[in-house]
Amino acid sequence: MFEAAGPADLVDAMTSAARCESRAAAERLAAVASLYRVRKSMYVEAGLWRTDVFEAVAAEVSAAQNISRWRAGSQVRMAVSLYERLPQVAEVFYRGDIDQRMVQLTLSRTETVDDAIIAELDAALARRIVKWMRFSKDKLRDRLDQWVAKFDPAGVRVPPAAKDNRYFDVTPDVPGMAFAGGVLTARDAAALDQRLEAMADTVCANDPRTWNQRRADAAGALGRGEATLACQCGGDDCPAVALRESAAKVVIHILAEQATVEGRSDDPGYLSGFGVLPAEEVRAAARTAKLVPVSQPGTEPETGYKPSAKLRDYLRWRDLTCRFPGCDAPVEGCDVDHTTPWPFGVTHASGTKHYCRTHHLIKTFYGGPSGWRDAQSPDGTVVVIAPTGHVYSTEAHGAGLFPKLAEPTAPLPPPTSTQEPSDKSAMMPRRKRTREQDRRARIERERRQRIELDAEEERQRQAWLAETYEPPPF
Incomplete structure (x- = not known):
């Protein structure tokens, strides 16, 4: 592409591409924010629904961009906040003068600014923020906090307490391996460290593993509820007797x-x-597992609403994740959805699949001729039609990995009727407060905390001045 270009041309191309990237991101977020406004005016009664307008829009964003529900929700949150609270900063973003990194941090540091003041702060930031593009994250944060303090001292963000940032993640790594780690309280970390040390020391001196490898294997034994670590020396006269009595039954699939x-x-x-x-x-x-074959379902539909254990097992492995476009929620936390609603649809592999709870509710309560609809093929392919008429197709993840699971099951006859109850919305799980009420309550708590912190700092400063002040001699 740039074979004949000189260094100056390459720098110009890079700069232009960066500005275009920012403009494209701003345009995308503007479309998301506008979609949210449209849907909010259409779904007036959904404010207290568990799957509210935010989730409904996130579903459309997820399907359109083929991204996860979490990433789609982040876009909706960012888009609405940017174009409702900081429209002048959004305009700078649209010109390509700042990038998404700056926008994200600006939204975060101004989140608790009072709604009556945010427009003035927006104007002030829009006049200055371009000059801050070269700032590091910490310098940009400090400059943003400085300007928030000028307009609304109570709106300066309160750093979370260290203990509130604790977490422990277990995530896939290279094939056959996973990462496990996080931030614990000091007491919990000390207890875990000592337990791993003790378990790693229960093998004999001829065990071939390194100390770190034994600690890692001890974490797995601890997860299975075992009392000791099995020695791998291979000797018949190994002095390390592994009792390994399980405290709880742990099953992996x-x-x-x-x-x-x-x-x-x-x-x-x-x-x-x-x-x-x-x-x-x-x-x-x-070698030590219970082997259970995954059976292909029969041609005849089952008679009940809930699938049998055999059918549920087949659907679990065929789907592996939620079947909604872009969603990768694990099947363990999903519902089995009848593509044609029960009792008009049948319980069969050709007419059932997994949706996570949120997307199951989206289909159920935002469905109908002008809402979400779906269809399913005997090979497990699901075609989803959005309220806008856009069509998305998803392949079963398990069937993609193991072609045997993609073999077509029996075709189903078309349903005779799909009339839905007129009072369907009454069955939607509800919130006690709207999402916006929750947001405002959280912001008010943080603002009160900031006021209390500032008052305490002032009290300590005055106390220090009183202790160190010496009256002038007369």
Whole structure:
């Protein structure tokens, strides 16, 4: 693309692309904010619905951009805040003079500014923010806080207490491995550290693993509720007797081809929640695991509303995640949805799939001829039609990984009727307060906390002045 370009041309192209990128992001967020305004005027009664206008718009954003519900929700939140509270900063963003990093931090640092003051602050920031593009994150934060304090001292953000930032994550890493770690209270971390040290020390001196490897394996044994770590020296006379009595039954689910389990293939398996699992890890787990075949469902629909255990197992492995466009919520937390609502639709693999609770409610309560609709093929493909008429198709994740699960099941006859109850909205789970009321309550709590902190700092300053002040001699 730039084979004949000189350094100056390359710098110009890079600068132009960066400005275009910012303008495109601003335009995208403007469209999201406008969609939110339109839907808010249409879904007037949805304010106290559990799946409210915010979730309804996030569903449309998720499907249109093929992104997760979490990322879509972040866009909706950012778009609404930017174009409702900081429209002049948004205009600077649209010109390409600032980037999304600056916009995100500006929104965060001005979130608790009073609504009666935010317009003045918006104008002041829009005149100056371009000059701050070269600032680091910390310098930009300080400059934003300085201007918030000029207009609304109670709106300066209060840093969270250290203990409120504790977390512990377990996330997939390279195939067959995962990352586990986080921030704990000092007491909990000390207890965990000592427990891992003690368990790592329960093997004999001939165990081939390093100390760090034994600590990592001890974390797995601890997760299974085992009392000691099994030694891997391989000796018949090993002095380390691993009692390994489980305090609780822990079950993990692995999907694999029969040929992989038997050693006739090296195709990988799948560990639920963690992704692809190498063949050797599959076979190692299979040596002590309970093996249960995934059975293809029969051609005849089941008679009840709830799928049988056999059908539920098949649907679980075929889908693996929520089937809504862009959503990757694990199937363990999803509902089984009848593509044609029960009792007009039947309980069968060709007419049921998984939706997470939010997208299940979206389809149920924002559906109908002018709302969300879907259709399903016998191979598990789901076609989703948005309220705008846009069409999105999703493939079952498990069927994509294991083609055997994509084999078509029985075709279903068209339903005779799909008339829905007229009072359907009465069945929607409800909130005690709207999302906006929750936001305002949270902001008011933080503003009160800032006022109290400032008052305490002033009290301490006055006390210090009183202690150090010496009257002049006469």
